[in-house]
Amino acid sequence: MEEITLASQLLQYTITGITIGSIYAMVAIGFNIIYNVTEAINFAQGEFVMLGGLVMVFFRVALNIPLVFSLPLTILVVTAVGILLDRLAIRPIREPSVLVMIIATIGAAFFIKGAAMFIWGKNPFDLPPFSGRNPITFWGAVVQPQSLWVVGFLVVVVIVLTLFFDRTILGKALRACAVNPDASSLVGINVKHMVLLSFALSAAIGALGGIVITPISLMEYDRGAMLAIKGFSACVLGGMGSFPGAIIGGLIIGLIESLGAGLISSGYKDAFALLVLLFVLFLKPSGLLGSAEVSKIRKF
């Protein structure tokens, strides 16, 4: 039997860390999209990931629709939920102050979580992995093929989003709203539609994250909250509003969590990401790649 060396353990933790870090990065990207356009934090972001996993379970396992169709179908469904969230919970608010937005999105998150518990119950669900469960071994560590899918999808999301924001009119319109909503509406951009779009995009990305991580770590109705919190930690660590920051932040949080759980204590696993968050908030709220102006002058 192969000896488990410290090196191979570290490698294993790193692989796990990168895998879960990619999910946090996707959640962080979702936060950033909505934040960039509305200056609000969407506490329901984690619920999109949860829904992505559970809805996919419904389509793939209960209805036995092949992966190729159930994946886009799931993303469509969760995007619809995101749109509903904007229309029913965000748009009707007459005086959107910070506190009100936080509470509204928390309320919505509660509602979605409660509905999920109602529909799917409290048990965790499994998904068949995209390309089988045969683990790939190298250097004493084991990689599930699904992990490669996770990282792969993150890369795809990043590339697609970068192209979208840089090369398409719609993407540029979104960025304009982030910079100055009033000026944007003066040049003819419908800001309300952009807000809707940002929610739809965030929901879609979150759903993708949920779909792709469920074969590895299962999915149950109450995962949303911790995912949202850790995704937010990643967001803040990388710098609020910055996409490369979200990715770096996500991966770092994932690594810290995985290494911390493996080397120090698995009971405190969740605490690591939160300690990082507190650390960053207290010492450098603008994060690694964010600018100081963004965090201080922007009125909250």
Place this chain on the structure above:
Amino acid sequence: MGKALGLTKQRNLIQFTAFALGLFLLPWLAQHVPYIAHYIDVMVFAGIYSIITIALCLLMGFAGQISLGHASFFGLGAYISGVITTKYGLNPWLCLLMGMGVSGVVALVIGAPSLKLRGHYLAMATLAFCIIITIIFNENLAYTGGPDGLAFIPGMTIMGYPLDSVAKYYYLVWSIVLVTLLLSLNIIRSRVGRALRSIHDSELAASAMGVNISKYKICVFVFSGVVASVAGSLYAHYLNFINPASFDLFVSIKLLIMIILGGMHSLWGAIVGATLITFLSYEWLHYFEEAEGMIYGIIVLIIVIFLPGGLVSIPQKVRSLWAR
């Protein structure tokens, strides 16, 4: 007499006395109407949560600082009371004071760096704090009993008389509620209260006028933390059993919902909201247990969209509608 208590406007004095009288008579009423007999038990919990929400309302509604971490102060008070009375047998009141001390220090340590943050960042910092404390409660099995909880916590005694009936506890808890209410009403009407409101409206303007923002924010934060700790101790000694699940993020958010439901800018609203939500979760949701989360979500959304001033703003709205 009203002036002595700090209730200057006649309306406030009447309101307060009527409220106190109603509270006093409730157990007698409950004895004679069998259907609501056990409401007194629920009212004890409502009172405990009211204590927290009144102070939290000061922090959130008047000083404008968001805290998602107050369930942790609640829990600190409960666990310190619980652990020290069960392991070392000290007097519950002494432990309550110790809890207050510890919570105060923790609030200071957490509050000082956190309150420099604004809006979402402050919310997340307090949220992170809340979860970390919950994890600590869960992991320290030797002291706290971990997820299984801590049992056989003794009840309280006042100068030798054991508080062994629900009605006695009811009176104790709601007396403390009234004291907290008086304290908070006085704070609002004082210089401190005006300073808090100026901070809420505009930190920049307030500091330009010479208000020491950090000092006031931290003071209110520590005050609310200490008060929450008192509530926690009362909770531990009433239920005689505590576990970390009673003090987690969900509870913090529930406290927020209580304040929003009642009316964020009104101390009375804090009591109303706490009582309603307590009844909801302990009594009325027995049939819809599974829908608890959903119902809270709907309540929040309805209030935020249709009634931002909370339930206490209803009389005003009715009046303005009537006047048209």
